[in-house]
Amino acid sequence: MPLSQSQKERAVVMEASLRGTMVGVGADSRRLAILAGFAVVAITTVQFVAARFSLKGDLTAADIVSLRFAGAALVFLPLLLKTGTAKLKALGWRRAGLMALLTGLPYPLIINQGLSMAPAAHAAALSPAVIVFFSFLFSRIVFKDKISRARLAGIAMIIAGLMLFVVQQGVGGGETVRGDLLFAGSGIMFAAYAVLVRRWSVDAATATIAVVLLSCLPLPLLHVLAPSGLATASIGEVGTQFVIQGFLAGALSSVLYTYAVRQLGPQPASLFMPCIPVTTTAAGMVVLGEVPTVLQIVAIAIITSGMIFPILKRS
Numbered sequence: 001m002p003l004s005q006s007q008k009e010r011a012v013v014m015e016a017s018l019r020g021t022m023v024g025v026g027a028d029s030r031r032l033a034i035l036a037g038f039a040v041v042a043i044t045t046v047q048f049v050a051a052r053f054s055l056k057g058d059l060t061a062a063d064i065v066s067l068r069f070a071g072a073a074l075v076f077l078p079l080l081l082k083t084g085t086a087k088l089k090a091l092g093w094r095r096a097g098l099m100a101l102l103t104g105l106p107y108p109l110i111i112n113q114g115l116s117m118a119p120a121a122h123a124a125a126l127s128p129a130v131i132v133f134f135s136f137l138f139s140r141i142v143f144k145d146k147i148s149r150a151r152l153a154g155i156a157m158i159i160a161g162l163m164l165f166v167v168q169q170g171v172g173g174g175e176t177v178r179g180d181l182l183f184a185g186s187g188i189m190f191a192a193y194a195v196l197v198r199r200w201s202v203d204a205a206t207a208t209i210a211v212v213l214l215s216c217l218p219l220p221l222l223h224v225l226a227p228s229g230l231a232t233a234s235i236g237e238v239g240t241q242f243v244i245q246g247f248l249a250g251a252l253s254s255v256l257y258t259y260a261v262r263q264l265g266p267q268p269a270s271l272f273m274p275c276i277p278v279t280t281t282a283a284g285m286v287v288l289g290e291v292p293t294v295l296q297i298v299a300i301a302i303i304t305s306g307m308i309f310p311i312l313k314r315s
Contacts, residue, residue, distance in 0.1 A: 033263035036256040037272035043256075045279040047249040048120040049287050051112055054241055056288075058233035061112035062226035064245055066219050067238070068108055071246010072212045080209055087206040095200055096210040102193040104215035105222070108245075110186045118179025119290040121300065124280030126165065126180055128273055129158045129303045130187025131194075138195040150310040157306030164299035204258050212250065274307040 051064050080088075088096065115123055136155055139145045165180060197207055230238060260272070277300045284290040292300070 029263050033260045037260040037264070038275075040253050040257045040260065041272050041275045041279055043244075043248045043253045044276050045124070045283050046244055047253075048115065048123050048280050049283045050241060050244045052115045052120040052123075052284070052288055052290075054233075054237060055112060055116040057237070058229035059237065059241065060227050060229050061109055061116060062222050063228055063230050063233070063238075064112045064241060065105060065109045066222065066230075067242045068245035068250045069105065069212055069215045069219060071242050072250030073216050075247060075251035076209045076212050079205075080213070087203070088210055091200075091202060091206055091210060095196070095202075096214060099193055099196060099202075099207060100211045100214035102189045102196070104211045105218060107186055107189055109222075110182050110189070114179040114182030114186070116179070118176045118183070119292070120284040120288065121277065121281040121290065121292055121296070122165070122176070122180055123183050125277040125300045125303050126162070126183040127187045127190075128276060128307065129162060130184045131191050132307050133158050133162075134188050134191035135194055138191055139198075142195055142199060148310065154306045154308075154310040157302050157309065159306075161299045161301075161303035161306060164295055164302065167295070204254065208254050271308060274304040277304050 054064065055061065111123060111127065133155055136145075136147065136151065140147065162184075196202075197204075281292060281297070281300060285292075
């Protein structure tokens with residue numbers, strides 16, 4: 001039966017109202033995703049600075065790692081009990097074990113050992129830059145991904161920034177160089193992990209849960225073999241690191257970044273990552289009193305530009 005004129009008018013009004021509501025929801029989701037992205041930057045900055053602060057005191061790299069995975073396990077274990085182990089079984093022990101070797105227990109242990117030798121700003125600049133460079137290199141080798149001129153320009157800028165760090169630290173002390181090498185090594189590990197996740201089509205939640213739970217298994221052995229300062233550190237310091245490294249960096253950060261990617265897309269979401277060297281350098285100056293040299297500031301600026309330039313060219 002055909003609609004009357006009044007019914008057609010009401011249908012048009014209802015459709016317009018529905019569209020307006022959907023646009024409003026989309027705008028709200030976008031704003032929340034942007035806030036989530038900035039929250040990831042803030043959490044990562046606090047993670048680096050807090051770890052560096054405690055590593056200069058009583059806690060050791062092994063302590064920070066233990067607090068990270070113990071806190072993350074408390075978050076993800078109830079989720080695993082609720083969702084079941086079907087996806088983990090489908091992933092397989094071999095693949096899960098390899099991912100845990102790359103971004104599980106050894107990964108933050110290497111970063112925190114580096115933070116005991118080098119400033120937090122170095123970790124925030126070098127690790128993401130190496131991740132970007134080797135992600136491009138590994139993807140080119142494994143997936144034959146094409147490379148744009150903008151991406152090549154960005155990679156060249158990152159290499160130039162890294163070389164400035166090498167020149168600067170060649171003049172300085174050897175301990176900082178060793179810390180920087182550890183940051184670079186952690187970046188290579190994460191890049192390899194990302195390529196494997198893409199090659200095996202593993203969803204983020206399954207990969208994260210597998211890495212966290214497998215990393216908890218050798219924690220008792222880690223404290224037998226590695227030095228620990230948990231007995232001498234204050235309860236407040238241990239509790240603070242448990243929240244920052246475990247709940248925030250180990251669990252919440254990955255959830256927030258995944259939300260940002262789903263709402264904004266991978267390219268716009270990745271725009272937040274180049275903010276980390278800048279915010280960490282500023283926080284390190286205020287909290288730790290680590291003032292970078294002019295050459296280091298220039299290197300950080302070049303590395304940040306190299307990470308963000310290809311994304312801006314595609315926007």
